[in-house]
Amino acid sequence: MKKLIIILIFLLVFPLVSSVEFETKDEFNQGETLVAVVSGNFYDQITRDNVFFYKGHVRIPMIYEVEKIQGDFYIYAMLTGKEQGNYSIAIKDIRYSRGIETVDDDIVKNFTITENTTDFSLSPGFVTTPEDFFLEVQNLQEKRITIQIDMPEAFISETSLELKSGELKRINFELNKENLNSTFEEIKLNSENTDYSVPVFITSDINITEEENKLNFKFEPNTISVSMATESDSKRIIYILNKGDTVEDIFISVSPLLEPYVTVSPLKINTLEKDSTEKVEIFMISETEEAILEGQIFAETENFTSSLILILDFIKDFIPDDSGDGEVIITTCAQIEGIICEVGETCTGETTSTKDTGVCCLAQCEETPTSQTGKIIGWTVVILVILFLFWFFKKYKKVKPRVNLLKIGRRKR
Numbered sequence: 001m002k003k004l005i006i007i008l009i010f011l012l013v014f015p016l017v018s019s020v021e022f023e024t025k026d027e028f029n030q031g032e033t034l035v036a037v038v039s040g041n042f043y044d045q046i047t048r049d050n051v052f053f054y055k056g057h058v059r060i061p062m063i064y065e066v067e068k069i070q071g072d073f074y075i076y077a078m079l080t081g082k083e084q085g086n087y088s089i090a091i092k093d094i095r096y097s098r099g100i101e102t103v104d105d106d107i108v109k110n111f112t113i114t115e116n117t118t119d120f121s122l123s124p125g126f127v128t129t130p131e132d133f134f135l136e137v138q139n140l141q142e143k144r145i146t147i148q149i150d151m152p153e154a155f156i157s158e159t160s161l162e163l164k165s166g167e168l169k170r171i172n173f174e175l176n177k178e179n180l181n182s183t184f185e186e187i188k189l190n191s192e193n194t195d196y197s198v199p200v201f202i203t204s205d206i207n208i209t210e211e212e213n214k215l216n217f218k219f220e221p222n223t224i225s226v227s228m229a230t231e232s233d234s235k236r237i238i239y240i241l242n243k244g245d246t247v248e249d250i251f252i253s254v255s256p257l258l259e260p261y262v263t264v265s266p267l268k269i270n271t272l273e274k275d276s277t278e279k280v281e282i283f284m285i286s287e288t289e290e291a292i293l294e295g296q297i298f299a300e301t302e303n304f305t306s307s308l309i310l311i312l313d314f315i316k317d318f319i320p321d322d323s324g325d326g327e328v329i330i331t332t333c334a335q336i337e338g339i340i341c342e343v344g345e346t347c348t349g350e351t352t353s354t355k356d357t358g359v360c361c362l363a364q365c366e367e368t369p370t371s372q373t374g375k376i377i378g379w380t381v382v383i384l385v386i387l388f389l390f391w392f393f394k395k396y397k398k399v400k401p402r403v404n405l406l407k408i409g410r411r412k413r
Helices: 002-018 210-214 372-398 405-412
Strands: 021-023 027-030 033-039 051-055 058-060 063-069 072-078 085-091 096-098 101-103 107-117 120-123 127-129 133-139 145-150 160-163 168-175 184-190 195-202 217-220 223-229 233-242 247-254 262-265 268-272 276-285 291-300 305-315 327-329 345-347 351-354 357-361 365-367
Touching: 033 107, 033 120, 033 195, 051 063, 063 223, 127 133, 133 160, 133 184, 160 168, 217 291, 217 305, 223 233, 223 276, 233 268, 247 262, 262 291, 268 276
Parallel strands: 027 107, 127 195, 223 305, 233 327
Antiparallel strands: 021 033, 033 072, 051 058, 051 085, 063 072, 085 107, 096 101, 120 133, 133 168, 145 160, 145 184, 184 195, 217 233, 233 276, 247 268, 247 291, 262 276, 291 305, 345 365, 351 357
16 A cells, blocks of 8 residues: 555655756747747757747747757747737647656647837847857837946946947847856846846857868848748848958758749859848748748858748738838847948048948947038138228229219209
8 A cells, every 4th residue: 555655645646746847938029039948848949940930829930949958958039029818838749757658649738929119129039159249239229228237247348338219139148257256147137117137158169170270250130031922922131240360152051941932143253252141032932822931041052051030921911111122121239240330421432322221330439530522612602702802992992982973063053
């Protein structure tokens, strides 16, 4: 009898202890960044291919990333553009332990997006890096906000920043290796109504070869989600940013799943200088039926590869926000590490068009020198006027008044 009780306790309790834990908030404001942690005894690795998002029972496209950090799986998703309602995350086709069983049941977490709008969005929701990094924040409110930054001594950065309505900025973090006591740290960002806690995992770079370390080009942004009407076409403009050495012969290609629907231009970049960008145009056509497709666009050299995730959502009778021929620039000036010059300043180097501004400076902004030509013309006119007046009055004084004899005669009469 005693053994039977022990067995029953084992069967009832152990599954609860060993089953999957899916930690995330139950409610999010519109535009907020969702961060979830999935823990359990998994036999398979959770990748992007295993994660799906739904509104109600309908699958929806989402910009998201998945990463394994210290045995747990982290997921972050950008909820920008998602309306109020009931949503869920589903993890599929993954084997894991449930007590003494091995199962592959779907792992589902429900959440709600409220009618409120978060103060600011955040990207990425977690960081794995061997070096300095950045976080990107955008003000989603119709007023100026202040973001406070609380970080451990392992990082060096600004402690607060102000954002105008709609403004997007990068917060750069430098690794302070003298005070780096742990490989896992957290950075906290908060405003009046929004709080984020960003996990940062400091990885080792010992496996990076010297040649790979010199190559550092990437797509900006690195994830795109495009909604399109069925039987339509659209166009997006992004950039490849090179922060490493000058690189030659970059070939751009599309994953097989997207090939029937996506073409890119150019297909080859002959030379990409250090600290420069190259514009890439993505042309898309949709199916006659509704579908959600996810694939990649690759930029490859002999020794290095960078990729962009492209999610296509074909929706019947969908009406896009963009007008004209569907051409949309989706890279911001901050993403390509440019500068928006202030009034009275000019860019000293290359400029390009970006999402958040007409002109993004890829060099330095300097005060516009005042034109000397205008001054010379102005002073010349003034001097000529003075000389003319001087000549006129001098001549007028020399002329004697004429005598009118008729008037004199009338007076004598």
